[in-house]
Amino acid sequence: MRTSKTRAVARERLCARWEIDEAQANAVLDLNLGQLTEDAVIEFRRESEELQKEAARLRALLASPTKLRRQVGVELDDVVPEFEGVALRVTDIVTEAQPRVSKAAMVLDTPATVAVDVNGWVQASRAGTKAKLKLEPLWTFDTSTAANLVVITNGGQLHRALVASVPTDKPTAAANLFPGLDPAAKVLGWWIDDTFPDDVLYLLSDGQVKRTSGDDLVGGDRKGGIATVKCAAGVEVVAVLPFVEDTPLLVVTAAGQGIRFLPDDVRPMGRSASGVRGIKLAPGDAVIGAGWAPDGRVLLAVAAKGAGRRVPVEEFPVQGRAGKG
Structure with a gap:
C-alpha cells in the first residue's frame, strides 16, 4: 500500500497478491495503517483460518445428504422443547398454483365426530379432547380429521371442507365452513367423502x-x-338422495299431487x-x-296451515315416470 502511487494501484496489487476481490481490497484500504501491527496481523490470520475451517465444514455438510439429514435432525431436536404442549394448528396456504400435495395429506389423521343440527350448524369433537358438543345433533358422522365433509345445496352446488x-x-354455520x-x-345433503354415494339422485x-x-x-374444495x-x-x-336400485321414488308437489315410480331408467x-x-x-x-x-312405508303429509294426515305409500300405485300422479 505504501509503495503504490494511487489507491487504484494499491487495490489492484492487493487483489493479485492475496487473491481477494475488489470489495475485500477496499475494506483493507479503508483500515487505519496503525492497525496493521504484528499483533493485528496475527489476529487477522487466526480469524481467517477459523473462517476457512467453518467454510470447509459447511461445504462438506452440503455435499453429503446423510450429514445434512443428521444436522436437520439435531436442529429439530433442539427446537422441540420450545414447542411442546402447543395446540395443533392447521395452516391453510392458498396460492394460485395447484398444490402437489392434497390438504388431507398434510393433516394429522385422528378420529373425530362431526355433528350437524337441524339449522345446519356444525361442530366437531376429537378423540382425546374434553370439548363437549354445544348443539343437538340431527346427524352425526364418525370419521377422521383427514376426511372431507361434503354438502350439496338447493342451488346444486357441491362444497367440500376438511373435517x-x-x-x-x-x-x-355452514357458510363459515365452506368458502363461497x-x-x-x-344444505340438502351432508356426507363424508369416503361414504359418498356411488350415484346421486x-x-x-x-x-x-x-x-x-x-x-x-370430485372437487368442490375451491x-x-x-x-x-x-x-x-x-x-x-x-x-338430493343416494340412488337406490329397484326402489320406488315418491315425488310430492305443493298442490298435493304425488307420483311413485322406479327411477332405474334414469341414466x-x-x-x-x-x-x-x-x-x-x-x-x-x-x-x-x-x-x-x-x-310398507307411510307418507306424513302436512299442509301449510298445519293440518296433517298419514297415507300408506301403496295408495300411490307405481307407474311410469313423467305422469301427472
Missing part, C-alpha cells in the same frame, strides 16, 4: 329428476364449490345436464319433496 377445519369449541357458500343457501322444483355418478362429483346440476331460472333442487348424466321429467306439473305447481317409498 380438521370444523371448530371444536363451538358450533359454526351462499349464506342464504339451504336430484329432484328439481320444476319436476325434473337427474342421476349423477359420484365419480363425476371457493364457490362446483355446480352439479343445471337449474333454469327460478328452479331449485328440492331433494347417469354429467354435471351440466338438467335431467329428465319425473312428474308432469299443472301450471303454477312445483315439487316440494321426494323420498324413497318401498311398500
Whole structure:
C-alpha cells in the first residue's frame, strides 16, 4: 500500500497478491495503517483460518445428504422443547398454483365426530379432547380429521371442507365452513367423502329428476364449490338422495299431487345436464319433496296451515315416470 502511487494501484496489487476481490481490497484500504501491527496481523490470520475451517465444514455438510439429514435432525431436536404442549394448528396456504400435495395429506389423521343440527350448524369433537358438543345433533358422522365433509345445496352446488377445519369449541354455520357458500343457501345433503354415494339422485322444483355418478362429483374444495346440476331460472333442487336400485321414488308437489315410480331408467348424466321429467306439473305447481317409498312405508303429509294426515305409500300405485300422479 505504501509503495503504490494511487489507491487504484494499491487495490489492484492487493487483489493479485492475496487473491481477494475488489470489495475485500477496499475494506483493507479503508483500515487505519496503525492497525496493521504484528499483533493485528496475527489476529487477522487466526480469524481467517477459523473462517476457512467453518467454510470447509459447511461445504462438506452440503455435499453429503446423510450429514445434512443428521444436522436437520439435531436442529429439530433442539427446537422441540420450545414447542411442546402447543395446540395443533392447521395452516391453510392458498396460492394460485395447484398444490402437489392434497390438504388431507398434510393433516394429522385422528378420529373425530362431526355433528350437524337441524339449522345446519356444525361442530366437531376429537378423540382425546374434553370439548363437549354445544348443539343437538340431527346427524352425526364418525370419521377422521383427514376426511372431507361434503354438502350439496338447493342451488346444486357441491362444497367440500376438511373435517380438521370444523371448530371444536363451538358450533359454526355452514357458510363459515365452506368458502363461497351462499349464506342464504339451504344444505340438502351432508356426507363424508369416503361414504359418498356411488350415484346421486336430484329432484328439481320444476319436476325434473337427474342421476349423477359420484365419480363425476370430485372437487368442490375451491371457493364457490362446483355446480352439479343445471337449474333454469327460478328452479331449485328440492331433494338430493343416494340412488337406490329397484326402489320406488315418491315425488310430492305443493298442490298435493304425488307420483311413485322406479327411477332405474334414469341414466347417469354429467354435471351440466338438467335431467329428465319425473312428474308432469299443472301450471303454477312445483315439487316440494321426494323420498324413497318401498311398500310398507307411510307418507306424513302436512299442509301449510298445519293440518296433517298419514297415507300408506301403496295408495300411490307405481307407474311410469313423467305422469301427472
